[in-house]
Amino acid sequence: MTERESMPYDVVIVGAGPAGLSAAIRLKQMATEAGSEISVCILEKGSEVGAHILSGAVIDPRALDELLPDWREDGCPLASTPVTENHHWTLSATGKSAMPEFLTPPYLHNKGTYTGSLGSLCRWLAGKAEELGVEIFPGFAAAEILFNEDGSVKGVATGDMGVAKDGTHTPDYQPGLELHAKYTFFCEGVRGHLSKQLIRQFELARESQPQVYGIGIKELWDIDPANHVPGKVIHTQGWPLDDDTQGGGFLYHQADGQVALGFVVWLDYANPYLSPFQEMQRWKTHPEIAAVLKGAKRVSYGARAISDGGWQAVPKLVFPGGALLGDSAGFLNVPRIKGTHMAIKSGMLAAEAAFAAVQEGRSADELDAYTSGYESSWMYSELRGVRNVVPLVKKFGATWGTVFAGVAMWSELLGLRWPFTMKHKPDYKYMHLAANSKPIDYPKPDGVLTFDRLSSVFLSGTNHEENQPVHLTLKDPDVPIRVNLPLYAEPAQRYCPAGVYEVIGEGEDARFQINAQNCVHCKTCDIKDPSQNINWVVPEGGGGPNYPNM
Incomplete structure (x- = not known):
């Protein structure tokens, strides 16, 4: 076995998203304030910072104001487009009804927020x-x-480069590098490959509810200037989903004549014939959405999973030698559809705890100050106040669930705190048998407003070195055809937004094909597979999507 080189740091951060970058900045800020030094490095699996970052995004600047108060005057790309209008529509097949703003809690009004590319924000933060x-x-x-x-986390190792599909070494083989740290922060995003191992190994979710998820599918369009209203924000619910399937759409008018639009489907849906990608394509044909896109051109595409579990699904944040930050911990306010401000704040809180520990000469213990900082922060109270929203909608459906969720949010705002917290169950447990489900007839794409998955993946810039081990691993290679196909019509063919999974042939000739090169790293398969047979592991560094402005 080739011996790996190692590099020591005070803090190693896995993932250059808003949580990891904010943690790194705060660590260095504190060192400067204290007149001391602290060594910090960030590993990013994307080809560049921002390559794997995808979000709507409408961003609450609260945490950014705390981290870098002068960001508006300092060239931050987010500053160019403050939110100017906020709309919430309930769609029918041909029309819409607008929810009056006075009925929605004030924090859903998006006052003082900004819309733009989270990837561009991360690139700017990386420069800082x-x-x-x-x-x-x-x-x-x-x-x-x-x-x-002693079992504490020592750091991480990067993946070997130049390993062939059969496990042999190619002429370009390079062994991975070990990065040793006093503390390691895991900021991998939703359903992180290493984070899920840590949650299992250290039993971090023992006292929390199971995390639940949605899948968000996003496109970026250059639109007719006559249709562009910078800062206009629209959220929709209802059509094309039925009352038992939760989710909704968004359309944000951003800088440079572009709109970011997308569709979210909660992954507790029951019908194995449902395709979130196809639902998103159908949504664009609604007259109100299609009108905005008339004469427009689609320029980018992507997808990612979203942590919807909220306050009760946040696991224990710390373990000996490290911590979970941002989406790896499930920090998302679902009714606000906002998590960036929480990712940034979690990075700051973890950094402050780690800096104090390093200054005290400690290492590889539990950063309890991060936990206590979270529990006394505005993050905690914000998440706690909306903790029952998702379970209410899941229990009572989109119509009545939304009404009850509104009552719950107003009650908490008025100080009438509900004395209970509702529970979750894993998304894959909701899947119905195909025999008890109705197939869905999706229209063919027109190539103007609606598209197929392969042309969409092309716009994501996704690429993987073909001669490498498949990073979508099966615990039992026979399960897709032997179990999932007869019971669930093998739903991986439909829930994957990138056409990774196919069933080739019929009857005894049927086989399961994995087109791993198409994978946009959304993690939906790892979450929704009804047999829990798919394990997403990290591919060779630099692979995956290359989002330019998502």
Whole structure:
């Protein structure tokens, strides 16, 4: 076995998203304030910072104001488009009804928020981090957790490069690099490959509810200037989903004559014939949405899972030698559809705890100050106040569930705190048998407003080195055809937004094909597979989507 080189740091951060970058910046800020030094590095599996970042996004600047108060005057791309209008529509097949703003809780009004590209914000934050001396390594995927002899986390190792599909070494083989740290922050986003191992190994979810998810599918369009209203924000619910399937659409008028639009389907849906991608394409044909896109051109596409579990699904945040930050911990306010401000704040809180520990000469213990900081922060109270929204909608459906969720939010705002917290169950447990479900007839794409999955994946810039081990692993390779196909019509063919999974042939000739090169790293398969047979592991660094402005 080839011996790996190692590099020591005070703090190693896995993932250059808003949580990881904010943690790195705050660590360096504190070192400067204290007149001391702290070594920090960030590993990013994307080819560059922002390559794997996808969000709507409408961003509450609260945490950014705390981290970098002068960001509006300092060239931050987010500053160009404050939200100017806020609309919430309930769609029927041909029309809409607008929800009066006075009926919605004030924090849903988007006053003082900004809309733009989260990827561009991360690139800007990366520049700020590097100015402070943070080392950022894009194209290097953290593939393995390293442990000390006492079981505490020692750091991570990057994946080997140049390993062929059959496991042999190609002429370009390079062994991974070990990064050792006093503390390691895991900021991998939703359903992180290493984070889920840590949650299982250290039993971090023992006292929390199971995390639940949605899938968000997004497109970026250049639209007719006559249709563009910078800062206009629209959210929709209702059509094309039925009352038992939750989700909704968004359309944000952003800078440079573009709109970001997308559709979210909660992954507790029951019908195995449902395709979130196809539902998104249908949604664009609604007269109100199609009118905005008349004469427009689609320029980018992507998808990602979303953590919907809220306050009760946040696991224990710390373990010996490290912590979970941002989406890896499930920090998302679902009714606000906002998590960036929480990711940034979690990064700051973890950084402050780690900096104090390093200054005290500690290492590889539990950063309890991060937990207590979270529990006394505005993050905690914001999440706690909306904790029953998702379970209410799941229990009572889109119509009555929305009414009850509104009552719950207003009650909490008025100080009438509900004395109970509703529970979750894993999304894959909701899937009905195909024999008890109705197939859905989706129209063929027209190539103007609606598209197929393969042409969409092309716009995501997705690429993987073909001669590498498949990163979509099956615990039992026979399950897709032997179990999932007869019971559930093998739903992987439909829930994947990138056409990764196919059933080729029929009857005894049927076989399951994995087109791993198409994978946009959304993690939906890892979440929704009814047999829990698919395990998403990190591919070779630099692979996956290359989102330019998502």
